[in-house]
Amino acid sequence: MARPREFDETAVLDAATDLFWNRGFEASSIRDLAARMGLTTASIYNAYGDKRALYKRVLERYASAALGSCASGLACGASGMEAIESFFLSLANATAAEPERKGCLIVNAGLESAPHDAQFKQIVADVFRQLETLFHDCAARGQIDGSVTRSQSAEDIARLLLGTMLGLRVLARTRPEPALLAGIARATTALLRP
Amino acid sequence: MARPREFDETAVLDAATDLFWNRGFEASSIRDLAARMGLTTASIYNAYGDKRALYKRVLERYASAALGSCASGLACGASGMEAIESFFLSLANATAAEPERKGCLIVNAGLESAPHDAQFKQIVADVFRQLETLFHDCAARGQIDGSVTRSQSAEDIARLLLGTMLGLRVLARTRPEPALLAGIARATTALLRP
DNA sequence: TGTGTTTTCGAACGCTCGTTCTATAATGGC
DNA sequence: GCCATTATAGAACGAGCGTTCGAAAACACA
Numbered sequence: 001m002a003r004p005r006e007f008d009e010t011a012v013l014d015a016a017t018d019l020f021w022n023r024g025f026e027a028s029s030i031r032d033l034a035a036r037m038g039l040t041t042a043s044i045y046n047a048y049g050d051k052r053a054l055y056k057r058v059l060e061r062y063a064s065a066a067l068g069s070c071a072s073g074l075a076c077g078a079s080g081m082e083a084i085e086s087f088f089l090s091l092a093n094a095t096a097a098e099p100e101r102k103g104c105l106i107v108n109a110g111l112e113s114a115p116h117d118a119q120f121k122q123i124v125a126d127v128f129r130q131l132e133t134l135f136h137d138c139a140a141r142g143q144i145d146g147s148v149t150r151s152q153s154a155e156d157i158a159r160l161l162l163g164t165m166l167g168l169r170v171l172a173r174t175r176p177e178p179a180l181l182a183g184i185a186r187a188t189t190a191l192l193r194p
Numbered sequence: 195m196a197r198p199r200e201f202d203e204t205a206v207l208d209a210a211t212d213l214f215w216n217r218g219f220e221a222s223s224i225r226d227l228a229a230r231m232g233l234t235t236a237s238i239y240n241a242y243g244d245k246r247a248l249y250k251r252v253l254e255r256y257a258s259a260a261l262g263s264c265a266s267g268l269a270c271g272a273s274g275m276e277a278i279e280s281f282f283l284s285l286a287n288a289t290a291a292e293p294e295r296k297g298c299l300i301v302n303a304g305l306e307s308a309p310h311d312a313q314f315k316q317i318v319a320d321v322f323r324q325l326e327t328l329f330h331d332c333a334a335r336g337q338i339d340g341s342v343t344r345s346q347s348a349e350d351i352a353r354l355l356l357g358t359m360l361g362l363r364v365l366a367r368t369r370p371e372p373a374l375l376a377g378i379a380r381a382t383t384a385l386l387r388p
Numbered sequence: 389t390g391t392g393t394t395t396t397c398g399a400a401c402g403c404t405c406g407t408t409c410t411a412t413a414a415t416g417g418c
Numbered sequence: 419g420c421c422a423t424t425a426t427a428g429a430a431c432g433a434g435c436g437t438t439c440g441a442a443a444a445c446a447c448a
Contacts, residue, residue, distance in 0.1 A: 002394035003444040022308050026220035030436060040397055041437080047395090051436065103305065110368040111297065111305045114216050125369045132374075152381050159377035160385075163361030170360040174304040175319045180326075183353035187346050191354075191385040196424035197414040224406060234427055235407080241425090245406065 005047070012037045017058045021105045024112050025055050059120065062105045063127045067134075074134050080142020084135075084161065085189040091165070092181035095172040103173035107166060128162060135161040142192075149194045157192065164188050199241070206231045211252045215299045218306045219249050219314075253314065256299045257321045261328075268328050274336020275387065278329075278355065282379035285362060290372040297367035301360060322356060329355040336386075343388045351386065358382050 015036040019028045030051055034041045048054040073090070077083030102108075110124035136158035142148025148157070168184055171177075209230040213222045224245055228235045242248040267284070271277030296302075304318035330352035336342025342351070362378055365371075 002392080002446070003396080004446095005395070006444095024220070024306055024308065026218070027308075029434075031434085042398085042439090043396060045437070101308075107364060108305050111302050111364065112218055114218065114221075114295075114367070121368060128365070128369050149385075152384055156377045156381040156384075159374055160358070160381035162374075163365065163378040163382075164354070164357050165361070166364040167357030167359070167361035170301060170305065170364060171322070171357065173308070174315060175322055180353055180356075183350045184357040187350040187354040188357075190346055190350075191343075196416075196422080197426080198416095199425070200414095223404075225404085236409090236428080237426060239407070 007037075007039060007043070012039065013058060013061060016054060017062055017105065020055060020058055021062075021102045021108070022100065024108060025051075026112065056119065056123070059105065059109055059123050063123060066104070066106065067127060067130055070131060071134055074138045079145045079147035080138050080140070081147030081189070081193065083138050084142065084148070084192065085185075087138075088165075088168075088185035088188055089182075091168060092178075092185040095168060096176055096178040096181050098172070098176070101173050101176055104169040107169045108173070128166075131165070132158050132162045135165075139192075146194065148192050151194075161188070201231075201233060201237070206233065207252060207255060210248060211256055211299065214249060214252055215256075215296045215302070216294065218302060219245075220306065250313065250317070253299065253303055253317050257317060260298070260300065261321060261324055264325060265328055268332045273339045273341035274332050274334070275341030275383070277332050278336065278342070278386065279379075279383040281332075282358075282362075282382055283376075285359070286372075286375035286379040289362060289366040290370055290375050292366070292370070295367050295370055298363040301363045302367070322360075325359070326352050326356045333386075340388065342386050345388075355382070 015038070016033055019033055019036050023032075030041050030044065033051075033054070034044055037044070039047075044054060048057060070087070073087045074083050077086055106124050106127050109120055110128075113120040113124070136154050139148055139157040139161070140154040143150050143154060152160075164184065168181060171180060171184075209232070210227055213227055213230050217226075224235050224238065227245075227248070228238055231238070233241075238248060242251060264281075267281045268277050271280055300318050300321050303314055304322075307314040307318070330348050333342055333351040333355070334348040337344050337348060346354075358378065362375060365374060365378075
């Protein structure tokens with residue numbers, strides 16, 4: 001009943017994600033976004049509303065992909081400990097091998113989003129909460145199968161793992177040195193053994 | 195030999211720090227800064243150069259104060275373990291009690307500063323390196339006095355403590371819940387005991 | 389084949405940005 | 419008391435920002 005869109009939504013959102021990920025919200029201009037997405041600014045406004053709405057869309061898309069990937073990673077492994085260990089080791093390795101030092105879009109957004117109202121912080125906090133739950137289930141599984149220490153509650157272990165992961169994500173952007181990242185992963189997993 | 199400055203440098207830099215801390219570099223305009231600092235924009239340019247130079251000045255001033263505070267905190271305590279424990283507990287408590295959710299200026303700067311050249315990232319990385327050294331010395335002290343486990347090297351423990359602290363700082367801005375912060379501090383210290 | 393709807397395009401809107409200019413005010417050394 | 423020097427004040431600069439507009443283009447359905 002009307003003229004159809006000419007662009008591929010996946011490619012366009014990937015391009016927007018890339019720019020926001022590298023530069024953050026404030027430093028990404030609509031014109032830069034349009035150039036990378038292969039659209040005019042008017043098309044962006046027609047399709048997504050305004051800059052904040054596009055950012056929200058990008059954030060939520062990234063968050064759901066990232067959470068899915070973490071969930072499947074933490075569900076693998078013969079034991080809870082193995083899942084945690086391979087999760088952190090592969091996170092450290094992937095971080096060290098990433099040349100752009102982009103870190104994690106959610107963490108970047110969480111630290112930038114002081115002024116832009118509470119909506120973005122809410123998204124970030126929700127992702128962190130779900131991550132904490134994933135870690136909790138994995139730690140509890142490890143305590144049941146005997147691979148994870150019972151000296152701390154599964155709740156506290158989950159909190160610690162969340163904090164450690166966020167620390168890794170900070171270092172991914174600021175000091176992505178293999179020895180540093182691997183050391184964190186190594187010490188974390190080693191200290192969690194019974 | 196010339197007209198003297200009318201403003202108090204400490205108060206003026208404190209005000210600039212506060213705005214950068216809350217909003218980040220990009221979202222802090224020179225006019226906002228001038229208003230908070232009680233100066234005209236021309237005075238800022240006369241005294242500090244340009245916006246980047248002012249930011250660098252603020253960053254370095256904050257970094258040296260923060261590092262000094264961490265160093266003196268980690269030097270206290272009857273044992274290495276006590277120093278680490280009180281350091282993380284008071285960090286968690288202070289974070290939970292801070293209503294503005296500003297987090298840490300250095301961490302915020304490190305995650306925002308992708309575009310602004312390598313100079314800011316260098317400052318951030320240096321602070322993290324010095325923090326790692328402080329943690330290392332404290333962990334080594336604890337291993338000597340028997341309060342800290344020898345199951346991991348002091349190097350890896352220092353890396354882990356750096357990562358955990360950065361994670362706490364991320365959560366300070368995004369999810370400053372007392373139970374979460376205290377749980378991280380509690381688990382970290384508990385797992386480091388011999 | 390026309391009609392209605394939506395997308396695209398490029399130019400334009402008003403605003404704020406970082407920065408600079410001009411003029412004036414305030415000092416210390418002669 | 420004058421002069422060189424520096425700080426202040428406020429207006430102004432060009433550039434870029436987020437956003438919108440009017441017209442042209444492309445489809446679905448009658």
